[in-house]
Amino acid sequence: MQKNTIIIVEDDEITALNLKLSLEKHGYDIIAMYNNAEEAKEKIDAYKPDVIIIDISLQESNDGIELAKTIRQNYPIAFIYLTSYSDDNIISEAAKTEPYGYIVKPFDPSSLHATIQMAIFKFEMENKRGEEFGSARIDQNTIDKLLYAKRESDKPIVTFCNGYHMDISQDEVYYNNEKINLTKKERAIIRLLIAKLGHTISFKQAVDYVWRESGATENSIRTLVWRLRNKLPTDIIKNASGVGYFIEDEDSI
Numbered sequence: 036m037q038k039n040t041i042i043i044v045e046d047d048e049i050t051a052l053n054l055k056l057s058l059e060k061h062g063y064d065i066i067a068m069y070n071n072a073e074e075a076k077e078k079i080d081a082y083k084p085d086v087i088i089i090d091i092s093l094q095e096s097n098d099g100i101e102l103a104k105t106i107r108q109n110y111p112i113a114f115i116y117l118t119s120y121s122d123d124n125i126i127s128e129a130a131k132t133e134p135y136g137y138i139v140k141p142f143d144p145s146s147l148h149a150t151i152q153m154a155i156f157k158f159e160m161e162n163k164r165g166e167e168f169g170s171a172r173i174d175q176n177t178i179d180k181l182l183y184a185k186r187e188s189d190k191p192i193v194t195f196c197n198g199y200h201m202d203i204s205q206d207e208v209y210y211n212n213e214k215i216n217l218t219k220k221e222r223a224i225i226r227l228l229i230a231k232l233g234h235t236i237s238f239k240q241a242v243d244y245v246w247r248e249s250g251a252t253e254n255s256i257r258t259l260v261w262r263l264r265n266k267l268p269t270d271i272i273k274n275a276s277g278v279g280y281f282i283e284d285e286d287s288i
Contacts, residue, residue, distance in 0.1 A: 038064040039155060040084040044102065045117060046070040046093050050140065054088065054117070054147075061148040070094075072102040079110055086151060088138065091118040091129055100125075103132040108253065111277050113158035115150065117142070131261050133274050161276040173227065173244050179203075181230040193229055195282060196271045201229055210268045220245050221263045224256070228272065233284025235275040256280075 041063050045051040048070070055065045066082050069075040072093055079087070087106060091099040099116070106114050116129055119140040135154035138147065182203045185193045191204035198211045206222055208215045217225070223245045227236055238253040245251070245259070260280055264272055271282050 038062055039086065039151070040064045040066045040082070041151075042066060042075065042078070042082060042084045042087045043068045044070075044072065044075045044087065044093065044099065045090045047090070050090075050117075054142065057142075057144045057147055058151075060144075061151075063151070072098040075102060076105055079106070079112070084112060086135075086154060087112055087114045088117055089114055091116050091125065097125070097128070100129050100132060103129070103134060107132050107277075113154045113276070115154050131257065133257070158276055161274055161278075173240050175244075178227060178230045178244070182226070185229070185232070195229055195232055195284075196269070198269075199271065201226070215266055215268075217263070217266065220259055221266070224259055224263060228280060228282045232282055235279050235281045237279040241279060 041058060043051050043054055043065060045054065045068070051068050051070070055068060058065055066084060067075075067078055069078070070093075072089075075087070075089075089099045089102055091097070093099045093102070103114055103116070106112055113135040114132075115136040115138055116134050117138045117140060118126075118129070135157050136150045138150055182193055182201075186203065187194065191202055192200050193203055194200045199208065201208050206226065208217060208222070208225055224241060227241060227244050238256050241256045242251045242253075246255070256279075260272060264270065273281050273283060275281055
């Protein structure tokens with residue numbers, strides 16, 4: 036059985052060594068260890084690990100978060116944060132990079148293996164769902180037809196996940212019959228995700244649909260989804276690593 040390969044990026048030598056020894060006991064192959072983000076960036080292509088464990092506060096800066104952004108944007112690799120931080124601003128900034136898990140220092144060796152296995156599983160499931168419907172633009176008429184086909188009998192209501200529904204006549208989203216106050220762009224992205232329920236929406240499709248002719252980037256979509264997630268009562272928007280986002284179709288699970 037092939038071992039999962041891991042790179043550790045941690046500037047505290049003792050923590051890095053303890054982490055390495057604990058992981059090796061669980062059968063992981065620690066292929067490299069670095070104490071700074073720049074050196075780690077240079078070696079990602081050479082090693083292509085299954086998982087990268089990153090200290091958020093490398094050398095008392097946010098270099099760990101910057102490294103995670105580089106990985107998220109350029110490499111199909113799962114990454115996990117190693118952190119002792121409880122500062123809300125730092126955690127919020129780290130959350131925008133959509134990590135596959137967190138290991139809190141001092142780490143618990145018994146939960147370390149479970150955290151990494153869950154990260155690998157999540158990453159693999161996202162890739163399986165990485166079905167992109169070409170680079171063609173999704174227009175308003177197509178989305179309207181898809182939503183209309185999903186409605187409940189003759190009502191303008193589309194139900195999804197557990198407790199959610201969208202009133203397509205009002206373009207409003209509800210949870211347990213309570214309206215969720217969303218901005219115009221937030222309504223647009225969730226409308227797109229509901230129309231394509233169970234399928235991945237690529238970053239390009241999201242940009243084309245939400246921003247239309249005005250300029251936007253993948254990071255614009257990431258920030259928009261992050262804001263939307265903070266408003267939704269439950270975590271229903273899933274990542275398709277390096278591809279985009281989706282909402283699970285519970286009927287197909």
